[in-house]
Amino acid sequence: MGGDLASFASEYLELWRNTETQVRQTIDQKISAINNIIEPKVSWLLSQILPAETPIFISNSMPVRDVEFFWKPNNLEIKPFVNRGANGIDGTLSTALGVAHRNQSTILLTGDLALLHDTNGFLITNKFVGHLTIILINNNGGGIFEMLPVAKFNPPFEEFFATPQHINFAQLCATYGVEHQIIDDWEQLKQKLVLLPNNGIRVLELPTDRRSDAKWRQDNLGKFAKGL
Numbered sequence: 001m002g003g004d005l006a007s008f009a010s011e012y013l014e015l016w017r018n019t020e021t022q023v024r025q026t027i028d029q030k031i032s033a034i035n036n037i038i039e040p041k042v043s044w045l046l047s048q049i050l051p052a053e054t055p056i057f058i059s060n061s062m063p064v065r066d067v068e069f070f071w072k073p074n075n076l077e078i079k080p081f082v083n084r085g086a087n088g089i090d091g092t093l094s095t096a097l098g099v100a101h102r103n104q105s106t107i108l109l110t111g112d113l114a115l116l117h118d119t120n121g122f123l124i125t126n127k128f129v130g131h132l133t134i135i136l137i138n139n140n141g142g143g144i145f146e147m148l149p150v151a152k153f154n155p156p157f158e159e160f161f162a163t164p165q166h167i168n169f170a171q172l173c174a175t176y177g178v179e180h181q182i183i184d185d186w187e188q189l190k191q192k193l194v195l196l197p198n199n200g201i202r203v204l205e206l207p208t209d210r211r212s213d214a215k216w217r218q219d220n221l222g223k224f225a226k227g228l
């Protein structure tokens with residue numbers, strides 16, 4: 001009886017492992033062929049290009065979900081920090097600054113609304129020791145809500161759910177004396193991350209389209225599970 005159970009358990013494990021391998025291959029093929037900036041590719045790429053053992057704080061909303069879906073497992077020993085369970089988008093910047101302070105150069109992966117929620121966290125700049133690169137996925141609003149059925153009903157979707165803020169982040173960063181750069185191709189992002197600065201705070205802003213990126217996930221997540 002015990003033996004049967006053990007062999008069933010190992011067959012079951014084997015099934016999971018094979019499925020994982022297959023799904024990973026499908027994701028890699030599909031995403032590596034994409035040239036335009038889309039949100040899911042950010043997590044996939046970060047998992048492969050950051051310096052070894054880099055700490056990364058991953059914001060709630062779609063960043064943490066994209067990391068869960070698309071992060072490619074490997075032996076770089078990247079150190080992830082998240083606030084799961086406490087699902088607020090508040091305090092994101094300050095938490096990331098706390099992780100980065102007197103630590104190895106650190107990454108924050110965040111959406112625009114989460115960053116906006118806590119921009120006064122930038123006031124710590126004078127006391128901050130270390131480096132934080134903020135990878136800002138700017139889809140002008142809450143991309144997570146595009147994944148819900150309510151997205152089809154506009155109005156009120158844009159005004160009450162997506163809540164776009166139309167912020168010029170270059171100006172916002174200038175106010176706080178924080179370096180800012182727009183990233184519009186993958187090569188540029190790679191060059192910026194292969195070696196991280198030792199001090200200061202900078203924002204690398206990737207403009208994205210929340211509607212089409214939500215559709216991309218909706219169209220592809222099911223296919224990945226089926227190995228298509």
Ligand SMILES: Cc1ncc(C[n+]2csc(CCOP(=O)(O)OP(=O)(O)O)c2C)c(N)n1
Nearest residue numbers: 061062088089090111112113114142143144
């Ligand atoms: C303090 C707080 N306020 C509101 C919410 C509701 N909420 C969840 S996700 C989200 C949108 C976040 O947008 P953004 O950070 O731009 O990420 P995206 O959805 O685009 O990935 C909001 C407002 C929350 N989780 N926490």
